[in-house]
Amino acid sequence: MSKTVVFSEYGTPDVLKIIDVEPGEPGPGQVLVRVKAAAVQPFDNLFRSGQTAQWVPAHFPQTLGNEVAGIVEATGPGVTEFAVGDEVLGWVTLAAFAEHAIVGVDQLVAKPAGMPWAEAGALSASGQTAHTSLRELGVSEGDTVLIHAAAGGVGSIAVQLAVAWGATAIGTASGRNHEFLRSLGAIPVVYGDGLADRVRALAPGGVDAALDGIATEDSLRSSVALVKDPARVGTVAFNPLAEELGVRRLSTERSTERLTELVDLHTAGKLRVAIHRTYPLNEVAEAHREVETGHVRGKVVLTM
Structure with missing residues (x-):
């Protein structure tokens, strides 16, 4: 049995x-x-x-x-x-x-x-979700990618894949997870009001793509504001607002x-x-x- x-x-x-x-x-x-x-x-x-x-x-x-x-x-x-x-x-x-x-x-x-x-x-x-998503968003060497919920299952692997492929990864997370994100090769940034401005300060050359693992209003709106090409903004979480903003729904x-x-x-x-x-x-x-x-x-x- x-x-x-x-x-x-x-x-x-x-x-x-x-x-x-x-x-x-x-x-x-x-x-x-x-x-x-x-x-x-x-x-x-x-x-x-x-x-x-x-x-x-x-x-x-x-x-x-x-x-x-x-x-x-x-x-x-x-x-x-x-x-x-x-x-x-x-x-x-x-x-x-x-x-x-x-x-x-x-x-x-x-x-x-x-x-x-x-x-x-x-x-x-989580590994295949992260891999599929970053490939769909066209992340490659030289890119700067914003990864929301970067300390989670999908996010932590997405950070490492982006770094392995030669991209710069900026990861959102609570302060207690920032040292963990640094250990994975990411540049950590805290959630909350003013997120887009904090990311701009970290990436003066701009953000090329964004992968959202939580799909909050803040994460979605910040991603859309930061990435010029809407085809390079995607989420693996569900929020009706994502569709309204034109954010791609990604799956494995x-x-x-x-x-x-x-x-x-x-x-x-x-x-x-x-x-x-x-x-x-x-x-x-x-x-x-x-x-x-x-x-x-x-x-x-x-x-x-």
Whole structure:
């Protein structure tokens, strides 16, 4: 049997329960992964609470979790990409918060031996979102990019990718996170009134692109005011004001090629995944509450 997180009604983190289920057998093109780590995303909270129900309805009892790292325990018919005992990381749809997950081989890459399990379980979602977004915004060498919520899961990786690609990253965050942002290579700036003026003082040559991870009125209006080309302002968060201002809505385009590039940067020492805190699987409700505070530096991860 395998312990799995489920919920049978929308609500607070208290609706999350752990049940025992049969792990199942992998089919063609799939492997059974014994999960070692799985990160909790803001989406998991929105989905559990019912805020995404009109777009992504739950089917009760509903499982959770979209990024995963673990050890291959069984392979499906015809699978040659991975063997039993291989360490892997990748993504899966609403099935990672469990001791076992069945995952397609086209959603996994090999985990480097030197990558900690918590980082491996937290790289796929935020990493691919940050990578997709910066590529969509055309960020490249010589650019100056403004990254809102730069200490969060997506933001902290976006900062490092921008720096690795030769861009200058200015990151908004509360004062307590400024030293952390400096350690990632960003120029930190505090939120609040006068943000656009503070950014102008830091970037006299102008801001070429902006990635917004929070989509507040202040962050959206500041981004639009600072970046000349509206096609280079985007958000991964939701706020109707973004559409009114012409801010692009960005999403993740996942691929093993994209994830491999992120893994290679990690191996080269150019990318790290900040782990705010880890929780055992039986404390999944507490992990959800932590993410809901909105004050997470990097990622919250469940470990099995």
